[in-house]
Amino acid sequence: MKEVVIHPERCVGCMQCMVACATAHSKTKNLLTALVESPLPKPRIHVGVGLYREGFPNRCRHCDPAPCMMVCLPGAIYRDETWNTVLINTERCINCATCAMACPFGVIRYHEDSLGPPEKTIAVKCDNCVDRQSRGLVPACVEVCKCGALTFEEQSSSLKRKTDEMARRVSVGAEDRGVVESPGFDLLNALKKANVELSGREASL
């Protein structure tokens, strides 16, 4: 089964995935009209800042077993086996934030949601775009990502690609050939790191 795979080393922190996610989970599904909706649609993927100001698209891992599901008081969090996705029943959710204590990745937010019951604050997180997937579309964050930091593929094929990448790096003569998989990203991240280290942490914040 295809799933969203994150390649953090390729994230430039442009946050287009956040905009696409919010739009995909709006009532009108269109950026321009989504902007005037009430409540304002919010993203379910969150680009965080790393220690060297690199971007990191943080998103629900749909863990199995899922710690949030295990602690949910009203039993609102469940696994949809068809899409292998952890979902929240918006009617049952009581906004108790117990799942905030359980999620080690910090990807659950609490607000009124465009697609939830009106005027009710609920827990909101990535739903793997099951609505889009059922219409044959890939998740919105993947569709919009320009850097290949988010891909939609079989886990096995992603792993194979990474394994091949690793094998090429350590193979005989790799140093001479200078095998680098994503030179632009490596350079960008090296520059960010050097910049932070040169200027000192205070100046960089």
Added chain:
Amino acid sequence: MSFARGQIMRHVIVGTGIAGTLAAETIRKFDPKSPIIILGGEPFFPYCRPMISMLLEGSVAPEEMAIREKEDFLSRDIELLLGESVREVNVLERKLETERGKVIPFDRLLIATGADPVKIQVDGCDLANIFTMRHREDAERMLKALPEVRRVLIVGGGLVGLKAAHALLARGTKVAMVEKLAHPLPLVVDGKSGAAISQRLEEMGVMLKMGVTVASFAGNGFVKEASLDDGSRVRCDLVVVAVGSRPAVSFLGKSFIRVNQGILVDSFLETDAKDIYAAGDVAEATDVVLNRRKVNAVWPVAAEQGIVAGMNMAGKRVVYRGSMGRNVLRIGDLDVLTGGLVNPPPNEGYDVLEDENRRRKTYRKLVFKGDVLKGLVMLNQVEKGGTLLSIIQRQIPVSMEKERLLEPGFDFSQLLPR
């Protein structure tokens, strides 16, 4: 572990809380054939105990509190005996007897009886309209009394007290609260957050009295007034006693199962008696932060212990890492998330890092011992609290600059090796 795979074991679980329920489901996952029987003292299908304050508030109906439906048990072939409290456990003969006289033999037993609310023993404590709040029936009885009630006194500023206050304010009664210690939630937050919580409660209309407790109640049949130990009096026609809970172990008597505060369990959640396990609010396991035994009577701990006990009972040996106290609650628009050791004893080598941001209305406090995070308090913006709590729970030394964990921009990605 001495039983062959596939051997039929008679599993009996006492308690229909989250620990008992999850244990039964976990056993069934690993053992499709053995009989599983759950005994519940209350006459209801398993329901969500933390939601009884919402029942009192009127924001949920009783059926919305159910954590499982009848079909969930039928489909898993789990037998549910409701309204059956245990009178005695006979460890040697591997059977238990219920209050109604039913004798139930077992091969493996899980005690998940939860806790009983502590009552206060003062003059007039048996007057009508003085309640504890632990069971669904408590909330239902309070609802019945409510039409005649104008003033409520809540004794105890812990979680249950705060939830009762919230619910009863919503019902339009006047609410006063007394707490023996210096601030609300004295066991789970520090003084600074306690002050913020006090302020918020007063803004919501709760009349707070800290550092006092009730000396006696007076009334004619029904409670009308409480005398406090500072000499003052509070008028009230309903009282919620919320001064904590104790593991429900009274039925164990002389059953050879060792009990301290709760039932002592090893790292497999097994008690002193072989094949008898305990989980949830009744169990006293090792606390990972304090590295000593402690009852952490909170829902997430009960859930994880139920699952671990269930696996061990089904013959999948799994070590329980240990429990950790943690709480989250919303008081009006103030969100509070805490975990681990929040008030470290002085002069024992703990370091405290704090950050307060008045503009964002946030406060964060971290308690370190060396490089290991031991405790956490967060006011507002609690969404990423789970990341910090999992650092505490794993007791892994933090290698990055510790101050960074205080920053609002702290993110899971900063923990990744690059």
